[in-house]
Amino acid sequence: MTEKNSALDEQRAADRKVRKQDYMVISLGIVLLLVAKIMA
């Protein structure tokens, strides 16, 4: 049971890392789109 929980925790940590990366991508994407609107 403890091993199972540990595996789940690891998986959730990995998911959180990917989600955090996605938020970075969304932020960077929005910044670049705003740059496109200003610079064009």
Next chain:
Amino acid sequence: MAQTQIGQVKSQSISEQFIKAIPGLILVALLAVAAMWGEGYLKANHKAFFEATLLNHILLAIIFGMIIRNTMGVPSVLEPGLKYSTILTKTGIVIMGTKYTLASLVKVGTVSMIFITIALFATVMLTFWLRKRYEMTDSLAGCLAAGFSICGVSATVATGPAVKAKGQEMAYTIATILIFGLIALFTFPALGKLMGLTQNQFGAWVGVGIVNSAQVLAAGMAYGHDAGLMAGIYNMGRVVLLPFVVLYVVMLVLKNDTQATSSINKSQFIMDKFPVFVLAFLVAVLANTAGLFSKEEVKFAGETMNWCFALGFASIGLTTKFSDMKAAGKDGIILGFIVGAIKAVIALLIVKYLLPF
């Protein structure tokens, strides 16, 4: 006090990471510049060669990176800067949303759109049905399914990070798609003549049967002007469906993952793994449809997207070892070619005998 110390450690860690990444990022930027320049040079000075090989900045960035990695190697001091390929390619996808509008879907027509939609989703289903007979990871199967159903490179780029595919798996899929497309580019026009296809029929056929957008247009134009125009319309209809097919592929990959972990709360599992950056792509499509971007802004955004992809794929090339590709085996190529051939034959029969042209 303790929180301040933790914050300092974290900020030091991030700043240290950034400093360590700079040498590698410089190399990535140099390769991206070389790839952009290379595409411009080929277009200006060797147009026929460029049109035959379709060596655009994405392919050149991968090729340059792979040459460096597999000949002279990459010093360890450069490695930390090569880990940002996913962020760069995902950002390119978000910006890519500005290239599409929902209105472009209407131009294709209802019957054609139904044909395209069925062809795309059937290709994904066929790939996942056949993949059980081959040795490969779910992420590679996901890349192949998306790549061979929609528009090749873009679909692979959109799907790869969402299904957590390795850079090598994306490069492998792109290589398989482009080899298939190159063969199709030189054989489909002759087959079209042999089958007595009209210009519109041929344009519709290559618009579904060939996956890489540039190769679709090249094959259409090779058959004739009207065939090229029809191929362009079909390609647009297919591209519009990219986010929906990517979402379907991601769900299929996650479904397989869920079966392996049947004790986990499935809806929570999918929620946790859902790639939220795809929503940003959809928002960009809707924003463009709503007219929030002018033509100049869309053009500038397109150039920014090209740079994101050039940087991302230079990183992918620099981390792609031929020894790893060998380890991936030939099953991916065999599966991709079987799926591509089946789709092309069925599409040919539907275009020739069922669709009203």
